[in-house]
Amino acid sequence: MGSLSEIKKQFQAELKASPKRIKVVVGLGTCGIAAGGEKVFKALDKYIKQNELQADIMSTACIGMCYAEPIMEIHIPDGPRIIYGNMKPETAVEILKNHIYEGKINVGYAIAQETRGNQVIEDIPELKDIPFYSKQVKTVLGRCGVIDPERIEQYIAADGYEALEKALTTMSPVKLIEEIKISGLRGRGGGGFPTGRKWEAAYQSNDSKKYVICNADEGDPGAFMDRSILEGDPHALLEGMALCGYAIGADEGYIYVRAEYPLAIRRLRKAIQDAEKMGLLGQNIMDSGFNFKINIAAGAGAFVCGEETALMHSIEGKRGMPRVRPPYPAQSGLWGHPSNINNVETYANVPAIVRAGGSCFAEIGSANSKGTKVFALTGNINHTGLAEVPIGISLREIVFEIGGGIQNNHCYKAVQIGGPSGGCIPEDLLDTPVDYDSLLELGAMMGSGGLVVMDESTCMVDVARYFLQFTQEESCGKCTPCREGTRQMLKILERICAGEGEPEDIPTLERLCRVIKDTSLCGLGQSAPNPVMATLRYFQSEYEAHIYDKKCPAGVCTNLLKFWIDETKCKGCALCENICPVKAISGERKQVHYVDQEKCIQCGNCMAACKFDAIVRA
């Protein structure tokens, strides 16, 4: 193999599309595949081969616009890069055909263009101008959806492994840790612990064997930031881990990745093999004498294994249960050796910090939270997908500008940030800057980056019930408050949602929240009450409506709903009568019909069937 810079030069040329050939890129991250991207890719590939077109096709990972998958990009020689969304195999082929034979661009399907210094094509917005992109700052996701993640050369061409080379040739471990400290990088997995200090603690532990562990057990409902990095830019993680290994004095690393991420695992395996082949991992890396080997451990799907001590137990082959700390992993971690654990996004930030310097990284972000954060936008929002934003941006900007606002012109109600360990934030606090400390004050947390947007049709008691259901199912069962307490909270919430809530339920819930938070053994239990505490804090009136008035204001809790027929609108067509599964609706032909409330099971079939909007629900 030649030197890193030679490879870089060679493949940088390749990364720029060849001047005469069209380049077609299809997004094949999990989101793209789920939307049917593979079929699009195959159809295009077949078409190009059959017609012996002057075109190259490649796949990439998630570009962030999951809402528009499958996505196809066409890079025109000496022209712009056009991004098409919502592709079907036949439309994609049709669009390509038009490009090749007629030089025509299908403006209808085009979402954006990147001019790359060429002339702007009319009627297609420029990538830098569309709100989904303009507010983002791509450092971690910079290569995701641009390079082919399965080709190490493309990573190298995009400055890959330069940071490792720089550290190994010009920096001492202490200097490297210092640089991380200067950057102000904090753990992106939830807690926000300063990364440099964590590394320093592991560095200072005296042991001939140390481990670097990557927590890729991304388990929050609605979170897929780490998956996108693993699928889209696996080498960034490997390089970050190798840098950590060099810094703390470890020669071995583990990536604990959930088995539900098969594509990520496949790409990681390939990336590790390729890096080893090129001497960028393994023995005597770049002739520096530094050895670093990375293993993959697939997790079996327990949420609690995202807790660092449970994760280590799981790698060791034990039952995935957390243990009491101290000792912290930096003192006694995997198999009793000092270990450093960070999540995917944290490690993926490291190469850029080392390349450009910590102070450069620290220019982005707020006073105590530096850099960018990737968020996964889901829920009742127009642009579901991944967005990387500078820390300190307001929630309003994320939801309404990047996220494109609420679906179907509904009203915003709340955003759940931090997954089941986080809390919800109501409209009047939307201007809060998104950083570790401000969110904690609001009873939410940065978490790993899941952002679930909810509109007015969401019942906040039901939301609390949903998250509690999740945490109580995922509790490992080791400590009493989490094992028994979350179950009791869930029971109470289920009762309230079923219309059987009692006035004393609210103080009992509050007491359980206090005690579970105060006494649980690990972070899972300590943060489990957060969704209930936050909804009680901002939406207590909804709890009260359920308990005292036996009403669900959002119309979600079916036991509390009533369906009846507006006499002024009913035409007596009997559609509702026929569709009712329990024969609760009756009436003479062409006469007003009535709902027997005793029989009604609140299924809502009648409402969906009525052509005259005569069924009323409340």
Add this chain to the structure above:
Amino acid sequence: MDKITLSINGNAVSVAPGTSILSAAQQAGVNIPTLCHHPDQEIKANCRICVVEVKGYVNLLPACATLVSEGMEVKTTTARVLEARRTILELILARHPQDCLHCMRNGNCELQNLTSAYDLRQTAFSKEPRRLPADFSSPAIVRDPNKCILCGRCTEVCSTTQTVHALGMAYRGYDALVVPSLGQDLLASPCVMCGQCIHACPVGAIGEREQIGELLTALADPQKIVVTQIAPSVRLAIAEEWGRESGSLPMEQLVAGIRNIGFDYVLNTNFTADLTVMEESRELLERITTGGTLPMFTSCCPAWIRFAEIFFPQLLGHISSCKSPQQMFGALVKTYWAEKTGIDPAQIYSVAIMPCTAKKYEALRPEMKDSDYPDVDLVLTTRELGRLFHMTGVNPFNLEGSDFDSWMSEYSGAGVLFGASGGVAEAALRTVCQAATGQELPPLDFQELRGMQGVKTAELNLNGDIIKVAAVHSLSNARELAEAVKAGESPYHFIEVMACPGGCIGGGGQAFTSSNQLRACRIGELYNEEKGRILRNAHDNNEVKHLYEDYLHNSDESAVHELLHTHYSPQPKVL
């Protein structure tokens, strides 16, 4: 080392570095409740009942797992702490069957004590006790998973102290459960029936298979002559049943008490302990002189036998063929003793009162019928004897002493030693020395083989040949030595194994709840008793001599062998 000073509830306390808040509080006379904490076990910090407030920390901290630091300010009585503890207790109770009156731990339950202390009259939570069947599969141990509070103490003693791994945690969260291996019943697991899990359990989730009912039926049957043997370790713990000091009930009063309950004859397992010493010493010398399989392991502990049959089937040839004292006794009581007393062996109902749960299993082993009857009909634990005393209202402390019945009761100090780890080896060495050299061992005490150390070793010079001896207790230590034997790396000639920590005085059938501290007290009392015996060597026991001269030497050799010796067979690890 310098002491660390902290404040607990505003009072300054100085303790050694490395002390937990829990221990510091105990030293300062402040009681912090615990459930998952056990003085002989690792810190688990599962139950969270011991939480305290520490200045500067956001959350409450578990006192068991938090080490003190200089200037630390701990509060154990704040409203926040009390609310947390009461809520945790309430949560446990919502899951726990409320049938204390029927529970064998009624009055002796850590959860019940806490519930009483924390003044919990009602719970705000919905009650959802598990409704799983109790596990009656084992002849020795009964588990009621519904009472389990998931503290993890039984699984730790089973997997760490005993390395048996018969119990483990399965399922997660609210469904988490302690189950025997692979979720099977206990009998199908590698459980060796040592009963240490019973002592570990803070509540009534594990206990012995109770057989008081069977005894009462036998006592009431005019056709049955109920003869009991009593093991020496029972006396050392039975006083604890009345809250008195270990070993404070003299043997004569215990015998009188047992007679008062209605037993027809009271005999002494110490007699066959001496006999075991005789047979085992002879076997050891024979193996040494004839180049037999060495090292030889002792065979008097049935939990160890089952452990070896399950985990070390290739070592079964190393185990002495001698039956345990209980089973030698059982075989003789319906043959020799029946002949001596003229009682029809068919009428004899042979009871053994033991510090052990595994003895219940041993008595049921199919080969234990050499008297042509079941050699031992019933085994009761020390605890069951205690319950019998409470039930019948007999308090042996108030009785005049009584002597054992004759022919199978005389005993030497050697027999007494059987109760403590190292005792069997010590007793055997005395007789081996006498047999090999014709001289008494000077001095008789083997201090190296005494005490709570896990592995103890000693050497004996026999006419210039060095005999190397090891004594281990707890099966984790036994496993280590057995592995060495398996690998051909063991330097020893003779290895004594006791499954329970401390030996039989720490047996699974002893009074609730044995800790190592209590075991050490019992051991101290045992050596006091031994020192007081006029006879100290098994070979000086006149009744044993009489047995040999009058009965065994007149019978043919194979019949004798059958009565006093047994064989072992490999057992599957998991069925």
